[in-house]
Amino acid sequence: MLAKDTLRQSDVLSGVLIAMLGVFIVSQAMGMPMKDSWGGVQNVWYVSPALFPLFVGTMLLLLGLALTAIGLRHLGRGGIRLALAGSGGRVTTLLTAAPTIRFYAVVATLLSFVFILVPRVDFFAAAPLYLLMLFALFYYGDETTLFRTFMASLAGAALFLVVLCSGLRDSLADLIAHPGDWLALLLTAFLAVSGLFSTRHQSERRQRLVIGLIVTTIAPLTIGIIFKYLLLVPMPHEGLVVQILDAVRYAGR
Amino acid sequence: MMLIERLTTFFQIIGSMLVDPTSLAVLFGSVLLGILFGATPGLTSTLGVALLTALTYSMDTNLAMICLLAIYVGGTYGGSYASILINIPGTAASAATALDGYPLACKGEAGRAIGLTTTSSAIGTVISMLFLVSISPIISSFALQFTSFEFFLLAFFGILISGTLTAPDLVIKGWIAGFLGLFLACIGRDLLQFYPRFTFGIPELDSGIEVVPVLIGAFGIPQIIELLRQQTRIANIKKIQRIVPEFSTVVRNLPTTVRSSLIGVGIGAVPGIGEDIAGWVSYGTAKNTSKHPETFGKGEYQGVLASETANNACVGGAMIPLLNLGIPGSPPAAMLLGALMLHGVNPGPMIGFEHPNFILEVSAILLLASLAMWVTGMTLAKQVVKVLRIPTALFMPIIGLLCIIGSYSLGLNIFNLYLMLPVGIICYFLNKMGFPIAPLVIGVILGPMADENLRRALMVSQGSFMPIFERPVSLLLFLTILWTVCSQFPWYKRGLAKLQNSLRRRLDR
Secondary structure, eight states: OOOHHHHHHHHHHHHHHHHHHHHHHHHHHHTSOSSSEETTEEOOTTTOTTHHHHHHHHHHHHHHHHHHHHHHHHHHHHHHHHHHHHHHHHHHHHHHSHHHHHHHHHHHHHHIIIIIITTTSOHHHHHHHHHHHHHHHHTSOOHHHHHHHHHHHHHHHHHHHHHHHSTHHHHHHHHSSOHHHHHHHHHHHHHHHHHHHHTTTOHHHHHHHHHHHHHHHHHHHHHHHIIIIISOOOOSSOOHHHHHHHHHHHHTO | OHHHHHHHHHHHHHHHHHTOHHHHHHHHHHHHHHHHHHHSTTOOHHHHHHHHHHHTTTSOHHHHHHHHHHHHHHHHHHHHHHHHHHSOOSSGGGHHHHHHHHHHHHTTOHHHHHHHHHHHHHHHHHHHHHHHHHHHHHHHHHHTTOOHHHHHHHHHHHHHHHHHHHOSSOHHHHHHHHHHHHHHHHOEEOTTTOOEESOTTOGGGTTOOOHHHHHIIIIIHHHHHHHHHHTOOSSOOOOOOOOSOOHHHHHHTHHHHHHHHHHHHHHHHSTTTOHHHHHHHHHHHHHHHOSOGGGTTSSOHHHHHHHHHHHHHHHHHHHHHHHHHSOOSSHHHHHHHHHHHHTTOOOSTTHHHHSTTHHHHHHHHHHHHHHHHHHHHHHHHHHHHGGGGSOHHHHHHHHHHHHHHHHHHTTTOHHHHHHHHHHHHHHHHHHHTTOOSHHHHHHHHHHHHHHHHHHHHHHHTTTOOTHHHHSHHHHHHHHHHHHHHHTTSHHHHHHHHHHHHHHHHHHHO
């Protein structure tokens, strides 16, 4: 949690946003059928689908305004002036601080994995890439490599976006089956090799990289196999690796 | 005589299960599976019971019941592991446990916390079993007094109390979080008229927002982001000296355990509510009745105990309306209803005639399952606590993977993932600004119940709110809500302090 003064400043902002959300909910609810007929049935206010959203929206508006008032009362006029005056410098410092870069790095990796990779790439190929990227950022990587690795992860996400979400994927699919899966596996291998190269003179980091590579191999396989073959949960996207695993599974039958 | 006969039959059933190695193996195996399900974010005891229903179809009815009840008991308890160790509740029922369980783990007392919750969960299940076997018809008839107004007020009270208790900064932020959860619950087609609300033309939102992705997103994603961002340890680990709690500790906490069990049984007996709210109500009661309420939320054993005992006692409580009325008391009990019908057992008022000893058999299984849970939990505790030794940067990405596949596995809907992540990021910022997240999740869970019952109640009363004041349970709930809100205002606290002082002066005279 933030420090108290910063908290009250954020309360003013969050109170306004919540009050605005309340206004939005009420305005949307006013457009819902209240007394007119809907689906051939004559409505009354207490049966209307607008009743509960109106209640929730009104409460959010009132509570948001109350929170704003509490924040303003705590800060006073002097506090508000100071907050507005110092905000520019604070924002710049915040954006370049290491914890902030780490925040962006985690969020960017999670967003890329969920929105780009999971729906389009075999889970068993995407998960190792996701894990190794996070290990490169936070486990065997350090402060000196953080920004570089973060930029590399953004570049990788952009590459996947171009390949998988444009017509390029279909063109590549004519040449090779499961192009997204191959790309993920290649990038994972590239990350592993570049990690081994960059840690060749640092034994502790090298040791962490090796542990990371072992976990990257075992964890997705274990989790994926339990979900797919024991709990019978099909993977979000099944491609190259699932075909190989299915072939292995049914080979004995 | 009848009581002696029932007791004799009860102990005979227990004896026959204890001497059968297959029953014992199924019992312990199912409890272990249940604990793993409960501890894994995204896998719930409901899912476990659902999966085992299919697997146990060909089994003998008795063995199938052992399997299903054991995974239910284990799954409800297993949620406490993730709550205590990594502050990510494995199930919604364990969300209250995280409030004090995780601070205890941060102090290096995770092992002791797990030992105490295991023991109190077992006691809670046993007490609920006693209620099931002795006075289930009476509790069922009381539970049937709950109509729509009571359900609405109970849901609203659950959201309000969780907001009041969990707010680390201002109480108003807890209430805002609860109402944000209620807003999320409004998304989708409404239950009575099927009118699309806040769907913006997105077909995936028509069925509303699933609870589990919101739960995982709200608790899991902020924790993953924060631990990786700050590069802090998950929690501290001291040398584990003793997991099994001392007898004196158990006896000292017995009043809390018994009270929490009664709350769990009572709430479990009301159809449709479930373990989630039982934990919160019990936690709130423990905090309000404590001599040192300021210690709650900072690593107070009574908080962990109250939450876990109640949600486990809910298991037996949920069996009461299930077996006597054929109405499930919780979502896993609803799955059990399906399983029972598959095996030719029709729960309801006639069960005493069609299957005279069935309630005794279920009670015996619950007793043995709670003992198996205690043994398995104590054995696992020392090993599970070692998870805290794994470096955060190695462990949290794997938790992220589990959260993602766990969110997807429910409903096999990729949209759940698209929902989970933005909810998680928003909750991260809310957390930073001092908004508690638990009331938001409670709002999503109880929102549909509150919405539907409010409108049903008003339909019956033709738009009048007077039944709230005419029905005793409704009036009690309304006054409790009023007190919960008013007690946060300074004028109320000043007035109460003045009253207490004047009473004290009069007594001193």
